[in-house]
Amino acid sequence: MTEHPDLAGLQRRLTEFAAARDWQPFHTPKNLASALSVEAAELVEIFQWLTPEQSATVMSDPATAHRVTDEVADVLAYLLQFCEVLGVDPLAALAAKIERNEGRFPVPGSGKHPEA
Numbered sequence: 001m002t003e004h005p006d007l008a009g010l011q012r013r014l015t016e017f018a019a020a021r022d023w024q025p026f027h028t029p030k031n032l033a034s035a036l037s038v039e040a041a042e043l044v045e046i047f048q049w050l051t052p053e054q055s056a057t058v059m060s061d062p063a064t065a066h067r068v069t070d071e072v073a074d075v076l077a078y079l080l081q082f083c084e085v086l087g088v089d090p091l092a093a094l095a096a097k098i099e100r101n102e103g104r105f106p107v108p109g110s111g112k113h114p115e116a
Helices: 007-020 029-047 062-086 090-104
Strands: none
Touching: 007 062, 029 062, 062 090
């Protein structure tokens, strides 16, 4: 079984990849956010005209599955580069957001009231 690389290692590889090509001047927060948006739109494009049922089975077609995984990789790469440039810890940001959402959106029937 192949071991998955860690997030910090992937961020380091992306940083080294960009540095070796002198791309840092172009990796501004604005440019990275724009690139992230474009890649997310390319992911959406795969699903654009599919029914909900068809969209649930895209990974069963090897050609479409390859497109999906490539776009997911592009989205994640730009998100990690964006976080690196701005000093955002993506895992800490996600954990904090989940915690806030758990308070904002309690489980129905739990008797807890959403925070104001």
